[in-house]
Amino acid sequence: MSTIDSLLSRRSIKLVQGPGPNEQELEQILRAAMCAPDHGRLQPWRFCLIRGENVQALGELAIGANERAGNPLTEQKAASVRAWLSKVPMLIAVASHIDHAEEKIPELERVLATGAAVTNMLHAAHQLGFGAFWSTGLGTYGEEVPEALGFDSLDYQFLGFVSVGTPIHNLGPAQRPDPQNFVREWQAA
Numbered sequence: 001m002s003t004i005d006s007l008l009s010r011r012s013i014k015l016v017q018g019p020g021p022n023e024q025e026l027e028q029i030l031r032a033a034m035c036a037p038d039h040g041r042l043q044p045w046r047f048c049l050i051r052g053e054n055v056q057a058l059g060e061l062a063i064g065a066n067e068r069a070g071n072p073l074t075e076q077k078a079a080s081v082r083a084w085l086s087k088v089p090m091l092i093a094v095a096s097h098i099d100h101a102e103e104k105i106p107e108l109e110r111v112l113a114t115g116a117a118v119t120n121m122l123h124a125a126h127q128l129g130f131g132a133f134w135s136t137g138l139g140t141y142g143e144e145v146p147e148a149l150g151f152d153s154l155d156y157q158f159l160g161f162v163s164v165g166t167p168i169h170n171l172g173p174a175q176r177p178d179p180q181n182f183v184r185e186w187q188a189a
């Protein structure tokens with residue numbers, strides 16, 4: 001597949017199963033993240049790998065964290081999270097490092113660089129034949145789950161999880177909007 005065909009055919013795939021990426025494929029996915037545009041080469045992206053049985057343990061942690069925060073998932077939602085994660089071979093937790101000493105490059109640009117790194121990972125996973133999906137569920141916006149993963153909110157903006165694995169269903173191409181609806185041209189008067 002050409003690079004442009006790969007870019008144009010990527011779609012998020014939530015329902016995946018094993019096998020997940022092997023070590024070499026994972027290395028390529030992570031290397032793709034390192035190729036993201038990054039103002040000032042601050043390298044703000046941080047990743048934490050969650051594999052095998054730890055994926056289910058993370059799910060239980062997130063379900064419990066919601067409960068402890070007074071915002072419990074409905075039984076139905078908790079069951080659907082468990083069913084989803086029971087098949088997911090790998091989650092990549094994502095955070096952007098907050099550099100308190102950095103004065104020149106705004107925090108927003110560091111978060112954007114981390115988001116670009118995630119996009120590169122989504123594309124690399126797709127190119128390698130995997131399904132990948134970025135989600136900000138699983139306690140992303142609470143304190144407990146990011147902290148348990150080593151991402152203290154004083155030093156990190158936690159940005160959720162990328163699940164990666166073998167697609168369970170063949171979803172076919174996604175419907176995409178006409179780019180012309182989002183573009184205009186400015187010309188000097």
Ligand SMILES: Cc1cc2nc3c(=O)[nH]c(=O)nc-3n(C[C@H](O)[C@H](O)[C@H](O)COP(=O)(O)O)c2cc1C
Pocket residue numbers: 010011012013133134135136137160174
């Ligand atoms: C930062 C971010 C967070 C997201 N969080 C969720 C989420 O928690 N749940 C969800 O269903 N989709 C979430 N999405 C959307 C999916 O990852 C995906 O983009 C969407 O299903 C559309 O699929 P597509 O990427 O093929 O267009 C998120 C996307 C982004 C960029």
